[in-house]
Amino acid sequence: xxxxxxxxxxxxxxxxxxxxxxxxxxxxxxxxxxxxxxxxxxxxxxxxxxxxxxxxxxxxxxxxxxxxxxxxxxxxxxxxxxxxxxxxxxxxxxxxxxxxxxxxxxxxxxxxxxxxxxxxxxxxxxxxxxxxxxxxxxxxxxxxxxxxxxxxxxxxxxxxxxxxxx
Amino acid sequence: xxxxxxxxxxxxxxxxxxxxxxxxxxxxxxxxxxxxxxxxxxxxxxxxxxxxxxxxxxxxxxxxxxxxxxxxxxxxxxxxxxxxxxxxxxxxxxxxxxxxxxxxxxxxxxxxxxxxxxxxxxxxxxxxxxxxxxxxxxxxxxxxxxxxxxxxxxxxxxxxxxxxxxxxxxxxxxxxxxxxxxxxxxxxxxxxxxxxxxxxxxxxxxxxxxxxxxxxxxxxxxxxxxxxxxxxxxxxxxxxxxxxxxxxxxxxxxxxxxxxxxxxxxxxxxxxxxxxxxxxxxxxxxxxxxxxxxxxxxxxxxxxxxxxxxxxxxxxxxxxxxxxxxxxxxxxxxxxxxxxxxxxxxxxxxxxxxxxxxxxxxxxxxxxxxxxxxxxxxxxxxxxxxxxxxxxxxxxxxxxxxxxxxxxxxxxxxxxxxxxxxxxxxxxxxxxxxxxxxxxxxxxxxxxxxxxxxxxxxxxxxxxxxxxxxxxxxxxxxxxxxxxxxxxxxxxxxxxxxxxxxxxxxxxxxxxx
Numbered sequence: 001x002x003x004x005x006x007x008x009x010x011x012x013x014x015x016x017x018x019x020x021x022x023x024x025x026x027x028x029x030x031x032x033x034x035x036x037x038x039x040x041x042x043x044x045x046x047x048x049x050x051x052x053x054x055x056x057x058x059x060x061x062x063x064x065x066x067x068x069x070x071x072x073x074x075x076x077x078x079x080x081x082x083x084x085x086x087x088x089x090x091x092x093x094x095x096x097x098x099x100x101x102x103x104x105x106x107x108x109x110x111x112x113x114x115x116x117x118x119x120x121x122x123x124x125x126x127x128x129x130x131x132x133x134x135x136x137x138x139x140x141x142x143x144x145x146x147x148x149x150x151x152x153x154x155x156x157x158x159x160x161x162x163x164x165x166x
Numbered sequence: 167x168x169x170x171x172x173x174x175x176x177x178x179x180x181x182x183x184x185x186x187x188x189x190x191x192x193x194x195x196x197x198x199x200x201x202x203x204x205x206x207x208x209x210x211x212x213x214x215x216x217x218x219x220x221x222x223x224x225x226x227x228x229x230x231x232x233x234x235x236x237x238x239x240x241x242x243x244x245x246x247x248x249x250x251x252x253x254x255x256x257x258x259x260x261x262x263x264x265x266x267x268x269x270x271x272x273x274x275x276x277x278x279x280x281x282x283x284x285x286x287x288x289x290x291x292x293x294x295x296x297x298x299x300x301x302x303x304x305x306x307x308x309x310x311x312x313x314x315x316x317x318x319x320x321x322x323x324x325x326x327x328x329x330x331x332x333x334x335x336x337x338x339x340x341x342x343x344x345x346x347x348x349x350x351x352x353x354x355x356x357x358x359x360x361x362x363x364x365x366x367x368x369x370x371x372x373x374x375x376x377x378x379x380x381x382x383x384x385x386x387x388x389x390x391x392x393x394x395x396x397x398x399x400x401x402x403x404x405x406x407x408x409x410x411x412x413x414x415x416x417x418x419x420x421x422x423x424x425x426x427x428x429x430x431x432x433x434x435x436x437x438x439x440x441x442x443x444x445x446x447x448x449x450x451x452x453x454x455x456x457x458x459x460x461x462x463x464x465x466x467x468x469x470x471x472x473x474x475x476x477x478x479x480x481x482x483x484x485x486x487x488x489x490x491x492x493x494x495x496x497x498x499x500x501x502x503x504x505x506x507x508x509x510x511x512x513x514x515x516x517x518x519x520x521x522x523x524x525x526x527x528x529x530x531x532x533x534x535x536x537x538x539x540x541x542x543x544x545x546x547x548x549x550x551x552x553x554x555x556x557x558x559x560x561x562x563x564x565x566x567x568x569x570x571x572x573x574x575x576x577x578x579x580x581x582x583x584x585x586x587x588x589x590x591x592x593x594x595x596x597x598x599x600x601x602x603x604x605x606x607x608x609x610x611x612x613x614x615x616x617x618x619x620x621x622x623x624x625x626x627x628x629x630x631x632x633x634x635x636x637x638x639x640x641x642x643x644x645x646x647x648x649x650x651x652x653x654x655x656x657x658x659x660x661x662x663x664x665x666x667x668x669x670x671x672x673x674x675x676x677x678x679x
Contacts (some may be wrong), residue, residue, distance in 0.1 A: 001643055005635040008617040014639045026636055037640045043523045043579050045637050056637035057577045064511060067634040071574045072620035072627065073586045074634040078642055104517050105546050131516035131550045158519065
C-alpha cells in the first residue's frame with residue numbers, strides 16, 4: 001500500500017507492507033521501521049514501534065479527519081496517489097466550482113447572498129444556527145454564486161450542500 | 167425530607183441532581199422534550215414526563231407544563247438546576263402558588279438580584295464594596311458624561327437586565343461615549359426588552375472570583391470558599407478552580423464575610439454565589455449574585471467535602487444548616503474543565519451530532535459529571551455542555567497533573583469537543599504559574615497553530631507527527647470504513663475531494679458498518 005499523508009500541512013509518503021511474522025514493514029519518507037498494529041476497538045489503534053507503545057485515536061467527521069497520538073491532536077489528510085480522483089483534485093485546487101457544505105447540523109437562519117452575485121473569499125454566504133449560536137458559512141474563494149440551495153428555516157446535516165461558488 | 171422531587175432540567179446537571187436524590191432515598195421525576203427521549207436524565211430517573219417539542223421555549227421553559235408534570239407525579243419539590251427556569255422568579259412564585267417547594271431562594275430574593283441596578287442599590291445600602299459607577303439607569307447622555315468624568319475613563323456601559331456580554335460596551339474616552347451609549351441601549355432593548363443602561367468604572371484585565379454561600383431558612387448563612395473563574399471565552403466560563411491561587415486566608419475571610427452580608431441583605435436562602443471582580447491590587451468589587459447552583463459547584467464540593475445538592479435539599483426541606491462557619495475548612499485543590507460540543511477547528515462553534523466512540527477517564531482524584539453516552543445524538547437545540555471533568559489533588563500542581571492524565575484518557579468521536587483546548591490551557595506556563603485574568607484564553611488562542619494541538623516539546627512533536635502519519639495509513643489498511651480519498655482535511659475547503667462525493671462515500675461507508 002502506498003499513501004500520501006498530509007499531517008499538519010506537511011506531505012509524507014507512506015508505504016505499508018505486511019510481513020511474514022504478522023507485523024508491518026513501514027517506510028515513511030524513505031525511513032523504514034517495523035511496526036505492530038492492532039485495532040482493539042473502533043477508531044482506536046494500538047501501535048508498537050521498536051518497543052514504544054502508542055495509542056492513536058481517530059476523530060472523523062463529515063468534513064475532516066484528526067489523529068490523536070496520546071494528548072496531541074493532528075489534522076490529517078490521506079490520499080491514495082494512484083487514485084485518479086486524488087490526482088485531479090490535488091491539481092484542481094482553487095479552480096472550478098466549489099460546493100459550500102454545512103460543517104455541523106443545525107438550522108438555516110439567514111441567506112446573505114443571492115444567486116449570481118459576486119463574492120470575495122471569506123465572505124459570509126449563509127448563517128447556520130446550532131446550540132443557540134449562529135455561524136456564518138464563508139465562501140472558500142472569490143467568484144460568482146452559482147447556486148444557493150439553502151432555504152431559511154430548513155434543518156441541515158453535516159456535509160449537506162448549501163450552495164456553489166464558481 | 168421530601169419523598170419525590172422533580173428536576174426541571176436536562177443534561178449533566180439533571181443527572182447530578184438525580185444522583186443526589188437517589189443517595190438520599192428520594193424518588194426522582196424527569197421532564198423531557200421530544201428530542202431528549204434517549205437522554206441520560208430520562209434513563210436514570212424513576213419517572214419521566216414528556217413536556218413538549220425540542221425548542222426550550224416550548225418545553226424546558228414552559229412553567230405550566232412543568233407544574234403539570236409535578237402535580238401528575240405527586241412531586242413535593244422542584245429542583246431547577248442551572249439555566250432554563252432556575253433564575254426565573256415567576257417560576258419560583260408559580261411553584262409556591264401550586265404548593266410545591268422550589269429548591270432555591272424566594273421569588274423576592276431572585277427579583278432583587280435579577281436586576282443589576284436594583285442589586286447595586288441594595289448593596290450600596292448594606293455597605294458592600296462594588297465597582298464605582300451609577301446604581302440607576304442613565305437618564306441622558308449628559309448625565310453619562312458627567313458620571314464618566316467623575317469616576318474616570320475607561321468606563322463600562324452595562325445593561326441593567328444584562329448577561330452574556332449583551333448590551334455591554336467598553337468606552338475609552340469621552341469621544342466614544344455617545345455612540346457607545348446608543349448602541350448599548352439598542353442592543354439591550356433587542357436582547358432583554360429593556361434599554362436601561364448604567365455606568366461602571368472599567369477594570370482592565372480583572373480576575374473573576376466568586377464566593378459560594380449557603381443559607382438556611384432559620385437565619386444561618388455560611389460561606390464555603392471562593393472559585394477562580396477567569397478562564398473565559400465569549401464571556402462564558404471554560405475552566406474554574408478552587409481555591410483561587412491569588413486569594414490568601416485573610417482575603418478569603420474578608421470576601422466570605424462580604425458575601426454573607428450580600429446574602430443577608432437580600433434575605434437569601436439556599437445555595438447562591440456572589441461574584442466579584444478582582445483587580446491586580448487584590449481589591450474586590452461586588453459584581454452580581456447568582457441565585458442558583460452553579461455549573462462549577464463541584465470544585466467547592468471537593469475542597470470543602472460538602473455535597474451542595476444534599477444541602478440544598480435539606481435546606482429546602484426546612485432543616486437547619488448542619489455546619490457552622492468554623493466547620494468550613496478549605497483543603498486541597500480542585501480544577502474543573504467544561505467539556506463542550508465545540509469545534510476547535512471552526513472557532514469553537516457548537517458541534518452537535520452522534521457520539522460514535524466515547525472513552526472516559528477515571529482513577530485517583532478524578533470526578534466526571536457527564537450527560538453523554540456512546541451512541542447518543544447530541545441535539546442541536548440546547549447548550550453545548552456535555553460533561554465536566556474535575557481533578558482534585560493535595561495542591562494545585564497535583565490537580566493539574568491528574569487532569570492532564572485524565573484528559574489523555576478522554577476521547578470522543580463522531581462530534582468535535584474542546585478536550586484538546588484543556589491540554590493547551592493546563593500545559594501553558596502562564597496558567598501553571600497562575601498568571602491568569604479574563605483575557606488569558608483569547609491571548610492563548612491567538613498564538614496557536616490550528617492544525618496541531620500539543621503540549622509536547624518541538625522535537626517530540628516531529629516523532630508524534632510521524633506516528634500520526636503511520637496510524638492514518640494503518641487505519642485505512644486495517645479498517646475499511648475509511649478508504650483513501652474519503653478523508654477530509656484540516657480546513658475542509660481545500661480537501662482532496664469535492665464535498666459531494668465525500669458525502670456520498672461517507673453514506674456508502676455508513677451502510678458497510
